[in-house]
Amino acid sequence: MKNNGNGTPRGISRGVFYKGKRLKFEEDCIILLVTICVVKGKCAMCKEKNIENYNKHIKGVLISEEEIKAAVAKAGKDISDAYDGKPILLVSVLKGAFVFMADLCRAITVPCEIGFMCAKSYYSGTVSAGVVKITMDLEYDVSKYHVIIVEDILDTGRTLNDVVKMLKARNPLSLKVITLLDKPERRVVDFKADVSLFTIEDKFVIGYGLDCNEEYRNLPYIAEYNSSIE
Numbered sequence: 001m002k003n004n005g006n007g008t009p010r011g012i013s014r015g016v017f018y019k020g021k022r023l024k025f026e027e028d029c030i031i032l033l034v035t036i037c038v039v040k041g042k043c044a045m046c047k048e049k050n051i052e053n054y055n056k057h058i059k060g061v062l063i064s065e066e067e068i069k070a071a072v073a074k075a076g077k078d079i080s081d082a083y084d085g086k087p088i089l090l091v092s093v094l095k096g097a098f099v100f101m102a103d104l105c106r107a108i109t110v111p112c113e114i115g116f117m118c119a120k121s122y123y124s125g126t127v128s129a130g131v132v133k134i135t136m137d138l139e140y141d142v143s144k145y146h147v148i149i150v151e152d153i154l155d156t157g158r159t160l161n162d163v164v165k166m167l168k169a170r171n172p173l174s175l176k177v178i179t180l181l182d183k184p185e186r187r188v189v190d191f192k193a194d195v196s197l198f199t200i201e202d203k204f205v206i207g208y209g210l211d212c213n214e215e216y217r218n219l220p221y222i223a224e225y226n227s228s229i230e
């Protein structure tokens with residue numbers, strides 16, 4: 001290979017460059033290398049720590065993917081049989097119910113329409129704020145529909161109590177509530193769903209749409225959340 005006469009291939013100037021600046025001393029190069037190694041090492045460690053930490057909070061599978069699938073298929077069939085020929089509006093309370101809604105509507109074999117509203121009752125981690133806020137209303141005239149509210153979990157009952165009151169005041173042809181989960185021990189208002197696919201103990205759960213601080217919604221199963229870990 002041709003060179004400049006000083007051992008450096010032509011077109012490549014000698015020396016070590018960092019951000020366009022030629023480093024003058026060997027010490028500079030050593031400091032730079034050490035800095036890069038330390039920074040990169042730290043980042044890699046952080047990433048590993050995060051996913052490890054994420055997994056540590058999943059205490060164990062409470063309801064498997066298969067169990068959910070079978071229960072949702074049955075609920076879809078029951079709705080299809082009961083509402084055949086009627087105008088159905090499935091109303092999902094975001095965000096927790098989005099996965100359940102997606103699977104349930106595909107298990108329904110008769111025509112149905114889908115609407116969303118957003119209600120928030122959990123504001124931080126596993127602690128209920130005790131206040132329900134409707135942050136996005138339904139864009140439908142429910143008086144033309146048999147409404148089925150599709151909710152992820154019935155916990156204190158405050159959210160569904162408020163949502164049901166609000167929608168009933170708009171005179172739907174009929175109104176029923178289906179929830180994936182029910183935690184009866186936690187109830188603070190007198191509310192019963194028409195259908196709940198699974199009844200669970202007083203445990204904070206994650207997955208299949210349910211979150212803890214917005215994470216874990218994408219788990220395909222329901223798991224217990226381990227809050228005893230930092």
Ligand code: IMP
Nearest residue numbers: 096121154155156157158159204205210
């Ligand atoms: P409620 O108004 O207390 O019945 O709470 C309903 C809402 O709280 C649900 O729609 C969920 O978004 C949330 N929630 C209640 N329990 C849990 C849980 O165990 N894990 C995750 N979210 C929960």
Ligand code: MG
Nearest residue numbers: 096122210211
């Ligand atoms: Mg939630």
